[in-house]
Amino acid sequence: MDHLELSTVVYVPPEEAYEFLLDFPGYANYSEHLTRVTHDGDGGSGTEYDIHLKWWKIQYVVRSEVTELDRPNRIDWKIIKDIHAHGSWRVEEVPEEAPEGKETASRVRLSIHFDADSASSGMLDLPMFVSLGWVVDKAKPLVLSEAEKVVKRIVTDLEGQPRDVNLKIHSKPDSV
Numbered sequence: 001m002d003h004l005e006l007s008t009v010v011y012v013p014p015e016e017a018y019e020f021l022l023d024f025p026g027y028a029n030y031s032e033h034l035t036r037v038t039h040d041g042d043g044g045s046g047t048e049y050d051i052h053l054k055w056w057k058i059q060y061v062v063r064s065e066v067t068e069l070d071r072p073n074r075i076d077w078k079i080i081k082d083i084h085a086h087g088s089w090r091v092e093e094v095p096e097e098a099p100e101g102k103e104t105a106s107r108v109r110l111s112i113h114f115d116a117d118s119a120s121s122g123m124l125d126l127p128m129f130v131s132l133g134w135v136v137d138k139a140k141p142l143v144l145s146e147a148e149k150v151v152k153r154i155v156t157d158l159e160g161q162p163r164d165v166n167l168k169i170h171s172k173p174d175s176v
Contacts, residue, residue, distance in 0.1 A: 001084075001114065001115050002113070002114050002115070003111070003112070004111075004112045004169075005112070006147060006168065006169055007107055007109035007110070007167075007168045008107070008155065008165055008166060008167050009097050009105050009107050010106055010108055010155055010158050010159065011099065011102040011104070011105050011159050012104070012105075012159060013103075013106065014073070014091045016106075017072075017106045017158065018071060018072035018073070020157075021075055021091070022043060022069075024039065024043075024049045028052075030149075030150040030154055031146055031150050033054055033146060035052045035053070035054050036052045037050065038050045043066075045066055045067060045069055046066065048063060048080070050063055062081070063080050064077050064080065065080050073091055073092070074088055074091070077089075084115040085113065085114035086113055086114075087110065087111050087112040088110075088111050089108065089110055090108075091108055091109075092107045093105075094106060109170075147167065148165075148167050151165055151167050152165045
């Protein structure tokens, strides 16, 4: 199973960051490739979300489910269609990282565990002569670039003004 973990610091209390992360339908406001998010449930554990993605000539719907909530520290989820993946959003108060003039700071961490081999080329309606491997190779740099843009937009909304954001990529999972 492969693992990807990203984090950044936001200058808001953990409760505020957590509430923001719970608003999965609002994620569509941050990426041109995420066209909309629909859901079945009340937002709590067991709620399923359809995340509608569009890139190049590909349209795909990721179906995820919230598996557990630990307010204001953790949101666990899993993908329930086409690929074996699960992960979490974690929020930790880190007041020592708050700049002058800010009361507190929180580290927001996205952790994803996935089995790339569980994806099949049949899950996407690819144009003729285009392989899933080619799509994955082209998408990798796009995903990191898009993640940086999305995080910057989210931080701007959370804090009320734009600033440079440091997106940290963790090579091994840290305990939070």
